[in-house]
Amino acid sequence: MTVHTQPVAEAPDPRSFGLPVVEDGSIPAELRSLVSRVHDLIDVVANTGADRETLAEAAAVVEDLTGRLDVDRRQIGTMVERTMSDGTTEYGTITNIVSGDTSPVAPPLFLERVPGGLRGEVTLNTIYQGPPGLAHGGWVAALLDQAVGSASAVETSPGLTAKLEVNYRRPTPLFTPLEVIGRVDRTEGRKVFVSGEIRAHGEVTAEATALMIRVQIPE
Numbered sequence: 498m499t500v501h502t503q504p505v506a507e508a509p510d511p512r513s514f515g516l517p518v519v520e521d522g523s524i525p526a527e528l529r530s531l532v533s534r535v536h537d538l539i540d541v542v543a544n545t546g547a548d549r550e551t552l553a554e555a556a557a558v559v560e561d562l563t564g565r566l567d568v569d570r571r572q573i574g575t576m577v578e579r580t581m582s583d584g585t586t587e588y589g590t591i592t593n594i595v596s597g598d599t600s601p602v603a604p605p606l607f608l609e610r611v612p613g614g615l616r617g618e619v620t621l622n623t624i625y626q627g628p629p630g631l632a633h634g635g636w637v638a639a640l641l642d643q644a645v646g647s648a649s650a651v652e653t654s655p656g657l658t659a660k661l662e663v664n665y666r667r668p669t670p671l672f673t674p675l676e677v678i679g680r681v682d683r684t685e686g687r688k689v690f691v692s693g694e695i696r697a698h699g700e701v702t703a704e705a706t707a708l709m710i711r712v713q714i715p716e
């Protein structure tokens with residue numbers, strides 16, 4: 498007797514909220530390289546002293562490239578599924594401005610799991626400058642928001658930030674490796690109390706406490 502088996506369709510992970518999902522491993526190396534080159538371009542453009550002729554040429558080249566790349570745009574909300582160092586997966590929007598794989602504006606921040614939360618390293622260039630040589634306070638808050646939000650998502654389930662309090666202890670320097678940490682302190686139903694910090698040379702430059710509210714994951 499021959500038994501015909503049907504391949505079982507894998508149910509979509511509810512953590513992707515029914516949105517299109519791209520696996521991080523399937524992002525072409527060429528796209529990753531382009532994102533990185535454009536990231537460098539943003540920093541260079543913000544600081545260039547090139548002559549007018551070169552600037553005009555560059556603007557035309559970039560305009561042309563923009564036109565060529567503006568095809569098959571991804572749906573807003575497209576998620577990336579990332580496999581962490583411990584083998585677990587997490588979801589985030591692929592263009593997330595702080596840590597999205599395809600965002601040329603993202604620093605980028607790679608967070609890895611540690612007991613109770615996440616830890617990552619990032620070095621900021623002049624794209625993120627506020628005061629001279631220092632990170633903009635809004636970006637410091639954005640890094641902390643992402644770290645605590647992602648920690649809450651991986652330790653419990655995804656949610657939105659209801660409240661974020663940042664204490665700026667010391668200036669956060671550019672061009673210096675920063676350690677970014679987010680952790681879950683306690684959970685009460687949908688409320689997740691989280692905290693995190695940024696360190697430069699081992700010293701805390703900013704710390705945050707936040708309240709994440711877990712959203713209903715569709716059945």
Ligand SMILES: CCCCCCCC/C=C\CCCCCCCC(=O)SCCNC(=O)CCNC(=O)[C@H](O)C(C)(C)COP(=O)(O)OP(=O)(O)OC[C@H]1O[C@@H](n2cnc3c(N)ncnc32)[C@H](O)[C@@H]1OP(=O)(O)O
Nearest residue numbers: 588589642643646647650655656657658659660688710712
């Ligand atoms: C369409 C949803 C899709 C979600 C998909 C998520 C995928 C995530 C994937 C991967 C994570 C990656 C990480 C991201 C990191 C970055 C995070 C951000 O940038 S988030 C954007 C900025 N934040 C907002 O835009 C929130 C705007 N606010 C709201 O939408 C609502 O206020 C919300 C959802 C936060 C709460 O609204 P309610 O109606 O669901 O719930 P209520 O009943 O008001 O609150 C629940 C409990 O929380 C308390 N609460 C709410 N806000 C509070 C506050 N500000 N302070 C103190 N308590 C508060 C309330 O008192 C209540 O407590 P009691 O249950 O009664 O004990």
